[in-house]
Amino acid sequence: MKLNVSCLFAALLLVSGAAFAADKPIAKVNGAAISAAVNEALIDEQVQQGAQVNDELKKAARDELIRREVLAQDAHKQGLDKKSEVAARMELARQAVLVGYYVDQWIKTHPISDDKLKAEYDRRITGMKDMEYKARHILVEKEDDAKAIITKLQTGAKFEDLAKDSKDTGSKDNGGELGWSLPQNYVQPFADALRKLEKGKFTTVPVQTQFGYHVIMLEDTRKPEPPKFEDVKGQLQQGMQQQALSQFVAEMVSKAKVE
Template identity: 50%
Template structure:
């Protein structure tokens, strides 16, 4: 009797030992059907990847809801299968498209994994971009003011006032249609002539330091009175440090590599 009892206990322990790993592989049992933990892991991976692309962390409450979501999907899927929806032509067509999308996604992910952009490659690209931003030899920047009015006669009147000793800044604050610069006495700051519309830029480059246009300058915006305060050789904008843009730059380069790979596949394919 004792031997039988010991044998039964041993069998139970062995069954439990095998059952534990099996349960660890499942999220739950729904209507007698196991829901594999791999399904939960895959969904969690999707959520984390999406969050990484947007630069946002996964909220703790979302992670806690994933198990319920996986179980709910199993419940709904079982009901759909009970109704035979998996056998309809519409479902099969959608599954074919879904299979294509997933497989293509795996292809691109595999390519990206095998062709990472190194820090050294990103640094070379960074240096090229910085060099491209350097202004061409002889390029000038101009510090100017302007007063913008609707009518040519008004512009001529302002020029006359300036010749009689009127202060440019005061007139700009009172009469300029360009309220943004007008509030600052017509100040436009430093900029190359190419920044402005062609008529304005051409008139600006003809002025000498401290000089004001003798005649109104007509553009699509109205009539301008322009004063050149100063000029200098153009300077390249201060670039951000490499480490600050490295991640973004590597991502852009990887996207460019992937686009090139896609184009190569298209070109090699025989389409009849």
């Protein structure tokens, strides 16, 4: 079994021996103990990447640590740990692990309450004032081509048939259909034109965006159905947790004496 060992973990092996000397070792290499704690950390890293804990994984982890300890010892003999670029990367690795655990502990001790999550959910739902639009469009390179399409539509041509010449490969084979979407999901000129249209109508003036010239047809509108709280609770929690963490870090940095 081949382990997917991160460069970060590999760098930490260069400095792990002394830190875990008190743990019961899983092996000794030239008298140097390989800590059970380091072994568990490696196994945990593999589990987070989708591996299953079994005898094969445990053996692979032990074998990997032995190989790396052999290489780490030789690296020390050659003085590689004294090289500035190696020392700098080792320090970055040490900081990354320490900060990672610090952040994990902070999040565990500063959870976002259900009341705050529900309040944020209600705020966002209240803000969903815009309608959803079901539209079609035809995208062409030149304004004159868009004008010609509008003329054909005005004389009875079917939008779906004309859409076959659209530059938008994602919608041309579906009659130019874009499906249901909020206008803010489109670029500004497109969204503005869409909001002004009546159901069943198309733009009588080409709409220019950075993609070219559009002829847009509005098929229908509807009030968007908000997602259920339970369906978005996890996403809300993650976002609010990250926002709270960012604010906390910013406050810590502002209080620090930086010269």
